[in-house]
Amino acid sequence: MNKxxxxxxxxxxxxxxxxxxxxxxxxxxxxxxxxxxxxxxxDNSLVYENADVRVLYNLWSENGAIGFVFENKTDxxxxxxxxxxxxxxxxxxNDYFKNRxxxxxxxxxxxxxxxxxxxxxxxxxxxxxxxxVPTEVSPIANxxxxxxxxxxxxxxxxxxxxxxxxxxxxxxxxxPNFYLTCVKKNDYPKKSVNILSYTESTTxxxxxxxxxxxxxxxxxxxKHIENVFYLSGITNYSKKSAIMKSEIEDCYTGLKQIKxxxxxxxxxxxxxxxxx
Numbered sequence: 122m123n124k125x126x127x128x129x130x131x132x133x134x135x136x137x138x139x140x141x142x143x144x145x146x147x148x149x150x151x152x153x154x155x156x157x158x159x160x161x162x163x164d165n166s167l168v169y170e171n172a173d174v175r176v177l178y179n180l181w182s183e184n185g186a187i188g189f190v191f192e193n194k195t196d197x198x199x200x201x202x203x204x205x206x207x208x209x210x211x212x213x214x215n216d217y218f219k220n221r222x223x224x225x226x227x228x229x230x231x232x233x234x235x236x237x238x239x240x241x242x243x244x245x246x247x248x249x250x251x252x253x254v255p256t257e258v259s260p261i262a263n264x265x266x267x268x269x270x271x272x273x274x275x276x277x278x279x280x281x282x283x284x285x286x287x288x289x290x291x292x293x294x295x296x297p298n299f300y301l302t303c304v305k306k307n308d309y310p311k312k313s314v315n316i317l318s319y320t321e322s323t324t325x326x327x328x329x330x331x332x333x334x335x336x337x338x339x340x341x342x343x344k345h346i347e348n349v350f351y352l353s354g355i356t357n358y359s360k361k362s363a364i365m366k367s368e369i370e371d372c373y374t375g376l377k378q379i380k381x382x383x384x385x386x387x388x389x390x391x392x393x394x395x396x397x
Contacts, residue, residue: 147397149309150363153297154354155180155389156321159347165248166190167388169348173199174334175287176348178388179248180295185391188291189330189348193282197336201280201290202343205333208293211326217292221276248388254364254381279338297326299393300355309397312362317355326352358385 160167166177175192187208193199203218282288300317302308307316319325329349335342365384368377385392 147309148360149395149397150358150360150385150392151299151395152356152358152363152385152390152392153185153295153352154356155350155391156353157348157350157389158321159349162388165388169346171346173336173344174346176330176332176346178348180350180388180391181248181252181386182294182391183394185295185297186291187293187295187328187330188289190287190289191282191332192287193284195336196284198284199282199334199336200338201282202278202333202335202340203276203280204278205331205343205345206290207331208328209331210295210328214331215293217290218278219276220278222274252383252386254383281338295326295328295391297352297393299395307357310357310359310362313356313358315354315356319351319353321351324351324353 157167160169160178162168166179168178169176173193173195175194177190177192178187180186191201204216206217207214208217209215280288280290302316307314327349328351329347332346332348333343334346335344363383363385365382367380367382369380370377
């Protein structure tokens with residue numbers, strides 16, 4: 122009987138220790154800085170622009186959102202040839218067009234063209250500069266939320282962007298390797314520490330969207346855009362140094378809610394969350 126009691130006590134003790142370890146885990150953020158020679162930062166977006174189109178990015182999300190907003194600046198429809206549009210990571214090309222049939226949650230932004238307005242041309246840009254925590258989906262995915270439609274849809278090989286309108290194109294994440302230095306103060310910093318820096322010639326990660334478009338659906342006069350990015354640095358942050366807490370008061374009830382936001386972030390950065 123004493124042996125059984127001892128075993129029970131040991132099992133409970135181990136369980137409590139494990140529970141304590143789970144509840145006391147510490148969160149950290151590995152943040153990846155990105156540079157591009159083909160885009161400029163404006164209104165919290167990375168922007169490429171020519172006479173026909175404007176392409177906007179905001180990479181900030183878990184694993185990096187490489188989806189983009191494609192704006193038609195012209196007075197004629199523009200067709201993106203998805204069969205010749207690729208996400209390319211370290212030379213490996215990933216197709217945007219896969220000839221799929223699927224039942225999806227579609228949105229007005231995806232299914233219709235809307236006139237470009239101050240929604241993303243304002244001081245805050247398309248994406249707010251205050252990034253909420255936790256960020257379970259990317260800024261692009263947040264924009265894509267909409268009404269569920271139980272309709273089988275066939276993927277379009279040519280996506281029409283009406284004149285003076287824009288659409289969201291989203292498919293991939295950047296998903297870099299997690300970098301571990303095996304130095305405790307670097308991997309689990311009290312505040313923050315830069316662990317790696319790269320130039321364009323030394324970077325281990327180059328990625329780009331190669332976008333093909335024309336003003337005719339048959340592809341005559343096809344043009345190509347290459348929006349190229351490279352990893353320029355990696356910084357580890359403690360939760361305390363990365364996140365701030367604030368109170369928001371409801372204007373009718375007066376009740377206060379706690380809101381968590383990132384102190385860090387930006388259109389040229391993204392992150393991975395990890396624990397100690």
